[in-house]
Amino acid sequence: MYNKVTPEIVDELIEIVGNKNVIYNNFDAMEAYSHDEVAEKSYAHMPDVVVKPSTAEEISKIMKLANKYKIPVTPRGAGSGLSGGAVPVEGGIVLSVEKMNKILEIDKDNLMAVVEPGVVTNEINNVIKDDGLFYAGYPMSVETCYVGGNVAENAGGGRAVKYGVTGRYIYGLEVVTPTGEILHLGGKRMKDVTGYDLIHLMVGSEGTLGIFTKIYIKLMPLPQSKVDLLVLFRDIDTAIKIVPKIMTFGRIIPTSIEFMDDLSFKTSCKYLNEKIPFEEAGAMLLIELDGNSKAELEEQYEVIGNLCMEHGAIEVYIADNATTSERIWKIRRNIAEAWKQYSPDQSLEDVVVPISEIPKFMEKVRKISEKYDVPIPCYGHAGDGNIHATPVKNPKFTMEEWLDILHHKLLPELYKEVINLGGTISGEHGIGHKRREFMSMALEPAQIEVMRAIKNALDPNHILNPGKMI
Numbered sequence: 256m257y258n259k260v261t262p263e264i265v266d267e268l269i270e271i272v273g274n275k276n277v278i279y280n281n282f283d284a285m286e287a288y289s290h291d292e293v294a295e296k297s298y299a300h301m302p303d304v305v306v307k308p309s310t311a312e313e314i315s316k317i318m319k320l321a322n323k324y325k326i327p328v329t330p331r332g333a334g335s336g337l338s339g340g341a342v343p344v345e346g347g348i349v350l351s352v353e354k355m356n357k358i359l360e361i362d363k364d365n366l367m368a369v370v371e372p373g374v375v376t377n378e379i380n381n382v383i384k385d386d387g388l389f390y391a392g393y394p395m396s397v398e399t400c401y402v403g404g405n406v407a408e409n410a411g412g413g414r415a416v417k418y419g420v421t422g423r424y425i426y427g428l429e430v431v432t433p434t435g436e437i438l439h440l441g442g443k444r445m446k447d448v449t450g451y452d453l454i455h456l457m458v459g460s461e462g463t464l465g466i467f468t469k470i471y472i473k474l475m476p477l478p479q480s481k482v483d484l485l486v487l488f489r490d491i492d493t494a495i496k497i498v499p500k501i502m503t504f505g506r507i508i509p510t511s512i513e514f515m516d517d518l519s520f521k522t523s524c525k526y527l528n529e530k531i532p533f534e535e536a537g538a539m540l541l542i543e544l545d546g547n548s549k550a551e552l553e554e555q556y557e558v559i560g561n562l563c564m565e566h567g568a569i570e571v572y573i574a575d576n577a578t579t580s581e582r583i584w585k586i587r588r589n590i591a592e593a594w595k596q597y598s599p600d601q602s603l604e605d606v607v608v609p610i611s612e613i614p615k616f617m618e619k620v621r622k623i624s625e626k627y628d629v630p631i632p633c634y635g636h637a638g639d640g641n642i643h644a645t646p647v648k649n650p651k652f653t654m655e656e657w658l659d660i661l662h663h664k665l666l667p668e669l670y671k672e673v674i675n676l677g678g679t680i681s682g683e684h685g686i687g688h689k690r691r692e693f694m695s696m697a698l699e700p701a702q703i704e705v706m707r708a709i710k711n712a713l714d715p716n717h718i719l720n721p722g723k724m725i
Contacts (some may be wrong), residue, residue, distance in 0.1 A: 256326045271316045278305040288349045289418035293338040298339045302349040309354045311468035316390040319435035327721050330406030330462040333486045335545035338687025344722040367443045368472045371650045372403025389477040391418035403467045409459030409682035427471030443670035462720040468547030483574040485583040486563045487536040492614040493567040494538035505558045513541035514637035519590045526593030532538035600648035607679035610640045619672040641682035686724045
């Protein structure tokens with residue numbers, strides 16, 4: 256269906272972006288663009304050529320050239336994804352936005368930032384914090400990922416309970432379509448119902464419908480105070496049941512409510528040599544609060560702490576300064592790294608179920624874990640039901656045995672249980688080509704056909720990011 260990139264096509268690409276912005280016939284330099292953060296090497300694929308444009312006009316020319324010669328194009332941000340979404344599965348051109356890394360405007364009057372897609376997400380907050388502002392979209396890999404990738408995945412993270420996910424803050428986009436047109440969608444205006452909502456069609460489209468070249472982001476007033484609570488419970492059911500009580504009886508919306516099962520936090524604590532007495536605990540909640548005064552937060556964490564103790568908590572630890580806060584967040588952040596000491600081969604999943612179904616889901620996970628003799632630590636965002644159930648290769652299995660169990664038995668069974676509980680197979684990592692074969696489990700055929708119709712309309716030659724999602 257696709258043609259290979261020839262030296263003559265490379266010469267045309269050099270004419271568009273310049274010789275220094277094209278990588279060709281250099282395996283070592285191109286290898287970094289053949290994979291994302293998915294551990295399995297089978298998901299990687301080498302590109303024919305890597306190009307690094309600097310403007311929407313250059314991307315437009317690249318897309319028109321790609322359509323002319325039937326060459327696939329894979330857009331790429333930082334490559335920090337966990338779905339294979341930025342992997343060139345059909346070879347062809349990898350279009351990296353790494354050169355498009357400017358914060359173009361901070362508009363304090365309209366509380367908007369205008370940025371290019373290659374800006375590291377955390378850099379936005381570094382620039383605006385002295386103005387008393389922040390960008391509330393918060394994927395957990397905030398210091399490595401690019402904002403363009405966040406928009407492409409509609410990335411979520413720990414703050415979604417209070418602040419929502421990336422899409423809530425995207426008010427405008429400049430987009431190059433698969434056929435090379437440049438679209439200007441939305442802008443700095445707060446309301447817009449003129450026509451279809453094309454902005455939020457593009458948000459979460461995983462680089463299959465367009466390439467972002469300019470992004471308009473809504474900013475928020477920066478909270479002046481923050482506090483974290485680490486709460487230990489004897490079992491998962493008791494821990495999860497407190498989550499809705501915090502927001503109903505306590506009438507408090509935390510910034511985040513992170514969940515860790517015993518496999519997760521005990522392994523992480525041991526890895527970090529952390530001395531928190533966790534022996535009797537079967538689950539932990541990490542609850543973050545933010546606000547405009549310490550007095551306000553003191554009232555809130557006293558309410559939450561009392562609620563937790565009244566409903567079965569073993570202990571509540573309070574972190575009200577940067578040092579103690581970092582100490583308890585390190586436990587959450589280092590779970591995956593701790594499990595790599597046990598086995599480097601993991602499948603980091605991000606399934607979603609209704610919050611009330613988390614205990615049932617965890618029981619299903621335990622049974623699947625025992626059935627296949629595979630550890631499955633679970634952690635994630637209890638406040639929105641997004642759980643990172645992470646099958647980890649048992650060292651006793653060969654790689655061939657592990658891959659067979661994982662792809663043909665364990666994951667299909669895990670996803671089936673998630674769907675039976677009213678959930679779905681991905682909440683923030685995306686489908687990419689890692690979960691593409693399981694889409695039909697989660698969506699009705701008519702839904703998939705609507706998506707195909709949109710893809711065919713915008714990308715008639717299937718040039719842009721082929722082999723992803725559908």
